[in-house]
Amino acid sequence: MTRVLVVEDDPQLVRALVINMQARKFDVDAAPDGTTALRFAAARRPDVVVLDLGLPDIDGVDVIRVLRGWSRVPILVLSARRASDEKVAALDAGADDYITKPFSMDELLARLRAAVRRTATSVAPAPETVVKTDAFTVDLVAKKASRDGRDVRLTPTEWHLLEILVCNPGRLITQKHLLREVWGPSYGGKSNYLRVYMAQLRRKLEPDPAHPRYLITEPGMGYRFEA
Template sequence: MSHILVVDDEPQLLRALRINLRARKYDVATADTGSAALDSAERTRPDAVLLDLGLPDLDGVEVIHRLRSRLPVPIIVLSGRSGADDKIQALDAGADDYVTKPFLMDELFARLRAVLRRPAAPAPGTRAVLGDHLIDLAACTVVRADGAEGQLRLTPTEWRILTMLLSNPGRLLPGRQILRTVWGPDHEERGNYLRVYFAGLRRKLEQDPARPRHLITEPGIGYRYEP
């Protein structure tokens, strides 16, 4: 039974989600503040988090950052904020999906099932070099190939995208294939997700993000990794 943490300060929505999750055989914990959510996540180690951004004590984006520093848990944002900037900010912070209120319960649970069935880690021993970085996909670490100290932090979704690309060097992967594998089959048309995440990966990994050498876009088709 998967354990889901629901974080929202609207009592009626919190109750509705709790009832619907339990009806679908999920174990549920709830929190109505960011601080309570972080405490609950630390204690119970949920399998996924449903998170509102408009919390009374902490902004939801800050909660995403703090969760990401502690747990590799999938996070689905539930928010009344529908602007592109809000979505990009949440995704860049480490959210795996973004659902705008009001939403259909069936759609939300389809997205929840999608994040829960994603593979947690790649096969052991998979390593690759991307520019100045040595990437260990099994250990989920990125270090400088020249031995400089410090690790680069990637979000779980960035890791899943990077794993697909680095496991297929030189191969063009259609955008829809990446979306289907990383986010689920109902996300195949959401090309804006890939634009956001590839921009973030290039900022972190490419020497010149505006002229990428390794993470290549083939407009209208897909993406590939050039060693």
């Protein structure tokens, strides 16, 4: 049975969604806030997430970013936010679809089924939540790195960089993409930021920081994580 995680703080809307989804044989979990949603997503492994952006504790766009750090689960945004920049922010963060309120229940369910079908036919492997190398381990759910059995203290910026790289093993991640994702769209030319923070990561994680084995520089292009 397909499992859906509904993240919405309006009890009446949650009830309507749960009733309609269960009537169509979906198994439904409901979370009233972002913190609960992330806990449910890690523990219950939903097949698709229906997410409101206006949550009481964490903005929905931030929930998307965290989920995308370790999961490729389809995310359907269901929001009253209609501005194009709000939609772009959610889609850039990793949402797969965006539906504005008020909405047609039939349309939502059709898009939900389509998202499930796309996932079912995808041949991409599910990403690991714990990434292990011979030198260090990264727990994407707990947001921790360890080396020789001891936790490595990383700053939020260092963690964000590492998270993006280890979630894309073997893939070249461009400087522009990393700068935009970690610092924001106005930092596209600040490649010196990357050099400083990548050097810090290597000192903390690489056995020989001067000759990195895992966090590889592609000169003039970007960086790559080699497991």
